[in-house]
Amino acid sequence: MTVAVAGALALGGVLPDGSGGRAAAGPGGSASASPSLPPPGCRGAACDGKDPESMGCGIAVRTLGGHRTAGGAGMEIRYSERCGAAWARIWQSGVGDRIRITAPGGRFQQATVADRYDAESYLYTPMIGAGERSALRACLLPATGGQRECFGTAEDGDATEDGDATGPAAAGADTT
Numbered sequence: 001m002t003v004a005v006a007g008a009l010a011l012g013g014v015l016p017d018g019s020g021g022r023a024a025a026g027p028g029g030s031a032s033a034s035p036s037l038p039p040p041g042c043r044g045a046a047c048d049g050k051d052p053e054s055m056g057c058g059i060a061v062r063t064l065g066g067h068r069t070a071g072g073a074g075m076e077i078r079y080s081e082r083c084g085a086a087w088a089r090i091w092q093s094g095v096g097d098r099i100r101i102t103a104p105g106g107r108f109q110q111a112t113v114a115d116r117y118d119a120e121s122y123l124y125t126p127m128i129g130a131g132e133r134s135a136l137r138a139c140l141l142p143a144t145g146g147q148r149e150c151f152g153t154a155e156d157g158d159a160t161e162d163g164d165a166t167g168p169a170a171a172g173a174d175t176t
Contacts, residue, residue, distance in 0.1 A: 047085035057083035096143025
């Protein structure tokens with residue numbers, strides 16, 4: 001039974017170790033190549049407001065920066081080179097909290113923690129089209145009306161942190 005399952009998994013392009021890489025070649029055989037991925041459902045600005053998972057953008061994602069809030073919630077800015085888009089995610093947050101990602105020019109996407117399931121697991125914003133080296137900013141907007149906590153990425157791709165709402169990303173459309 002175990003050999004049959006391992007063989008079926010290897011033929012399907014997924015190895016038992018979860019690598020999805022090449023299978024070892026047997027005597028006189030050749031290694032099997034992993035199947036090619038379908039193209040993403042959007043690219044760049046066409047991804048604005050769309051779900052990263054349903055668009056196929058959640059594959060080979062990079063974390064551009066992260067922050068742990070004073071209340072213990074975790075936040076990250078995630079980026080898909082494949083789609084040329086980013087999103088923010090939060091976990092261990094409170095019901096009613098909002099997570100927002102803002103791109104240069106004040107464009108933003110946000111998500112609201114609707115229930116305890118959202119609060120305990122990962123909740124992510126819709127995507128925003130952006131280059132990997134864009135100055136992106138993620139903010140937690142607490143339901144309790146407490147002070148927002150933000151962090152961002154600099155134009156050179158380095159993460160920066162701050163606990164206030166100052167700077168260009170805090171102005172204009174990023175005021176709620």
